Amino acid sequence: MAIEVNGKTIETDEEDYLVNLSDWTKEIAEVLAKQDELELTEQHWQIINYLRDYYEEYQIAPAVRVLTKAIGKKFGKDKGNSKYLYTLFPYGPGKQACRFAGLPKPTGCI
Structure with missing residues (x-):
């Protein structure tokens, strides 16, 4: 599977998570959000950027409970x-936000 971004083909798995995390760009996040009929706002980017920083530090995407606590802090x-996170990411803050952030699907997400 793949998505087209700025004339470049980006490889994805069957759930549209990036196969190569190094392929990620903000434009890719925008394309994935558009597929889900969402427009990314500053609030979305706060969470996406937090997830990318978290992944860089720990080499794992946080579970939703961990994400919620960390965002609160x-x-x-x-x-x-x-409630706030589901308002931004209605298909699941862990699952959908990590997909937009170019990260692997969080452990425990169905």
């Missing part, structure tokens, strides 16, 4: 809750 209690 970094950005405040109003953002560190499932």
